[in-house]
Amino acid sequence: xxxxxxxxxxxxxxxxxxxxxxxxxxxxxxxxxxxxxxxxxxxxxxxxxxxxxxxxxxxxxxxxxxxxxxxxxxxxxxxxxxxxxxxxxxxxxxxxxxxxxxxxxxxxxxxxxxxxxxxxxxxxxxxxxxxxxxxxxxxxxxxxxxxxxxxxxxxxxxxxxxxxxxxxxxxxxxxxxxxxxxxxxxxxxxxxxxxxxxxxx
Numbered sequence: 001x002x003x004x005x006x007x008x009x010x011x012x013x014x015x016x017x018x019x020x021x022x023x024x025x026x027x028x029x030x031x032x033x034x035x036x037x038x039x040x041x042x043x044x045x046x047x048x049x050x051x052x053x054x055x056x057x058x059x060x061x062x063x064x065x066x067x068x069x070x071x072x073x074x075x076x077x078x079x080x081x082x083x084x085x086x087x088x089x090x091x092x093x094x095x096x097x098x099x100x101x102x103x104x105x106x107x108x109x110x111x112x113x114x115x116x117x118x119x120x121x122x123x124x125x126x127x128x129x130x131x132x133x134x135x136x137x138x139x140x141x142x143x144x145x146x147x148x149x150x151x152x153x154x155x156x157x158x159x160x161x162x163x164x165x166x167x168x169x170x171x172x173x174x175x176x177x178x179x180x181x182x183x184x185x186x187x188x189x190x191x192x193x194x195x196x197x198x199x200x201x
Contacts, residue, residue: 006201007033011060011070013041016155021069023182024191029198039063049073049086049124050136057128065130067201069194071187073123075157077145079116080108088157098156102149106160109145117145121161121173123186125194135197139190143173151175 010021018036025034042059046052049072056070074088084091084105092100109117121141128134142164149159151174158173163184173181182188 006031007035007066008198008201009037009060009064009066009068010034011037011056011068013037017071020178020182020185020187021071023178024185024188027182028191028195032198032201034069035066037064037068044072046072047086049122049138050126052086053124053126053136054128054134057126057134061128061130067127067129070126070128071123071190072126073121073186075105075119075161076122077105077109077117077119079112079118085122102157102160105145105157106147106149110147114144114147117147119143119145119161121157121186123190125187125190127194127197129201135194137190137193137197139186139188139193141184141186141189146172149174153178154181 010018012018018034022034025032037060039060042055044052044055046055052072053070056072057068060068060070074085076082076085088101089096092104123139124136126134126136143162146160146162150172151159153176154174161173162170163173
């Protein structure tokens with residue numbers, strides 16, 4: 001290896017997000033080690049992805065003394081005016097029940113025809129360096145919502161999200177391999193914008 005590995009904490013207690021970020025980062029920045037966060041969870045009382053990402057990154061940087069990344073993301077459905085959006089994780093209530101969230105969203109769209117089921121996964125990543133700079137970047141993954149879940153991979157709303165631009169038979173994000181998802185996802189797209197900022201660490 002050409003140089004020392006630099007640790008960056010990912011401000012989440014969600015092991016799926018940690019694993020996904022590790023995959024994305026490893027492909028382009030093997031000199032960075034993404035580690036999970038085990039400190040107290042701050043209250044995410046922002047009303048935008050950017051506000052919540054900064055709240056989480058600031059808390060993790062302060063708690064660990066490491067540069068901190070935080071992702072706030074969700075699914076934004078056009079016919080619902082961009083909802084669930086920032087409330088994606090709590091769409092069916094504060095239990096953060098992924099299956100209930102997905103079922104509720106499908107039920108709300110049950111009478112919506114395919115041409116009107118367009119949606120985007122949005123990821124906003126904040127980078128906070130202790131005592132230093134703060135940066136926010138965004139990635140958008142356009143697609144539409146299927147009428148029923150398919151696939152056993154991914155998490156959250158992945159089983160009903162059909163990304164745009166697929167060749168051949170269309171698959172949901174949950175039917176993509178981890179490598180395919182990590183190359184195209186909203187988090188991967190946000191990371192492309194983040195990479196030059198990480199180079200300054």
